[in-house]
Amino acid sequence: MKTKSIQLEGIVIIAGNYGSGKTEISINLAIDRKNAGVAVRVADLDLVNPYFRTREARQLLSKLGIELALPPDELLQADLPILSPLISGMIRQPGQLALIDVGGDDAGATVLATLADAFAGRDYQMLQVVNPLRPNSDTISGCLNIRNEIEAAAKMTISGIVGNANLIDETTPEDIIRGYDFVKQLSDESGLPLHFITASVALLPEINLNRIACPVLAIRRQLVPPWKKADKI
């Protein structure tokens, strides 16, 4: 059965705790929407992580015609909090869909507060990515706590949830189902809509999609260590 389509437009901020999978989701979501005919732009606003950032996938994304807002090339590997002017430009003119991938936790979300002028008066959605197989986001209260911290640091409001249960290569179909139940409960308790969950392409055939009421974003892993190959797009 085909999964339901993800409905997202305008400015979409991808937030969440460290290692929740924001960057992998931003890349895959950008490609998914682009394939659906949407004009997509992506901003790498991760100023807190030194490795595994959206910028690692810049060639792939530009090849697919996805517009990117990154720090200048010569500073791409710098250990500096470089805030590209392209980002506030993108916020002012988001086009059909502008994805903003921020760093983890409240520390990573703090930079959003700097951009308050650009955001002023504009509609946006801020999604909290939740991997219940991560420490700190394995309980409802832990997730709500992270939500509060991110909102306080960003001075913005989280508007929805993305479920991203995974143990990378060791993820089982049961993990996906249990993870779905968890974020569903989080959605019920917080009143925040569950926008979609994720599952790796390899696992998708093993998952009973009738059990899942929300869209499922197929993940083709792009951020892999050097001894592995990224999934083909």
Added chain:
Amino acid sequence: MSYLHVIDKDGCKGCGLCVIVCPKKVLEISEQVNTKGYFPAYQARPEDCIHCAMCCTMCPDVAITITEVAEEKDAPESTEETDG
């Protein structure tokens, strides 16, 4: 009450700081060397000592002690251990 004023001859380095602080000018530097090669201080005029402990307070080497002794006969009241 009587007191025993003792200068540990071999613990003294002969710096002379006790000599200058003594309000009664009791102390002097000996002409005789100790086992460490220093010329130690001694009580030249023990009868003038008022046991004010200024010398003890000043001594960088804790070489001077004053102890209380029972007031029987004439307790030896000076620098038995030095060559004074």
Added chain:
Amino acid sequence: MGKTFQKPEALADQVTHYCPGCTHGVIHRLIAEVIDELGIRGRTVGVAPVGCAVLMYNYFTFDFMEASHGRAPAQATGLKRVRPDLVVFTYQGDGDLASIGMAEIVHAANRGEKFTTIFVNNAVYGMTGGQMAPTTMPGQRTTTSPFGRKVEEVGMPIRVSELLASLATPGYITRQTVLKPKYINRAKKAVKKAFQYQLDNTCFSFVEFVSTCPTNWGLTPVEAIKWAEEKMLPYYPLGEMKTPEEA
């Protein structure tokens, strides 16, 4: 009116390696007396510096450890943070504390670490052979300032107590000396106060001593006392620079 006077229990029965007239011995004794009077010998740990007092651990009867040059405050921080019930003090000279270890002492004081530092300032490096220290007086000759300290080249001597007292964190900062018995009695009160602040978990406490180095100054012990009084005390005034109550 007579007084008794005996070696404190916290002090070992050892002849020190210090030169005749060196006031380290007096300062050691004051610390030992205070430790005895406060009854804390069984839970005190001393941190010895690099400098003339490097072997000071031989002269005390409680737990002791060495530090490398200037790092005693960092080491004491580690000790005290993991065992706040211990009484910890560092003992440091001017090269150690005011030069190579300036960062460590400033940050320990600024964090308000609950240990005590005894700082012995004799305006010269003793151990390494009489070189210029950050506290060497203007014009003072040392083995590395053979024509006297030139202020236009190396600046004025650092007044560490004043510098530490300028930190906004509450602390007990005082400058004392042991040049004469009247100063010694006052200094002992300051040392006791410093340890008491530590025992009460109040603040970082710091006692600077204006001290002498007859050997490297090229003076007799008696001349050295006079020189320190005349040359150093006007520049390094005695007294409490800061108490936690003021903060």
Added chain:
Amino acid sequence: MGKVLMKGNEAIGEAAIRAGCLNYFAYPITPQSEVAEYLSRRLPEAGGVFLQGESEVAVSYMILGAAAVGERVFTTSSSPGISLMSEGISYMVGMELPAVFVNIMRGGPGLGGILPSQADYLQATKGIGHGDCRLLALAPASVQEAAEMVMMAFPLAEKYKNPVIVLGDGLIGQMMEPVEFPDHLATEPPNKDDWAVNGMDTRNSSRRNLLRSLYLDPEVLNQHNLNLRQKYERMKKEEIRFEAYNTETDYKALIVSYGTMSRVCRTAIDQLKAQGLEVGMIRPQTVFPFPEGAIEEAAEKESCEAVASIEMSMGQMVEDVQRSVKGKRPVSWFGKCGGEVPTPEEVIEFVKTIV
């Protein structure tokens, strides 16, 4: 607690807590600052001590001070920071104090870069501090192994009364992998009352303890160094750890590689196998002591034509590999050290040039 997904740096912090170490002093430096960030939240809730020092130099002495009272303590840093800590490490070796240092290596020399590297191999195994100073050096190749090695490092440090270094590269610290912590981990530290300066009352003793590294008598210092040497020799007998991969085959080449680099080599070996070329690998899990016997034996296999040291440094471990092989097979080096990890394809290409 089952498997969880963790970043290497988080797993390192958590592992220490589970090993019973509740004292952490550190100074931030990329790519390992997440350890400090993680522990700044976790340690206060666990009742431990977290302190950010003013420099790596100061931190190394905070570690020394905490170790001196007999408490478990550790720090994490990256290459330039470890250089600054090397002073304190030497004093700890001299004073025979246990503690754990983690180096999440980045490129050098100098500031280098922030990407992964293994260029501190010689520093960790041969020249960590002044004097005759050696550390047991554990080299994890996964997040799981990083956690396990941090946990085993504490009892090892206590066994030898010597600091232990865990030598990870930037990727080990930054990547996410599933990790599972054993249920029961914390071992009781051995009785330290014969040396710790924890106060005579704590030990209920009238004998005071003294910790020092200064020995002015040359004979005494020589004896002290002989004692230290005996510890290093004992490490060589008891602590060598390594993993062999594909060595049951008649391999034509033997790779020696550790950490992240060994993961790439593993992929290369699998791909070479598919192409019909067998290659074996010895992966040192301790780089000091070095598994020289295992490497010598593996190199002597009749089918083996050549040995290669593959490392993210400009030929550091290769010196130990050459020493181990004793001239019985040609030994060559391949590596990169700018932050880019060599790819499996590059390794394959290189291996084909030596057989």
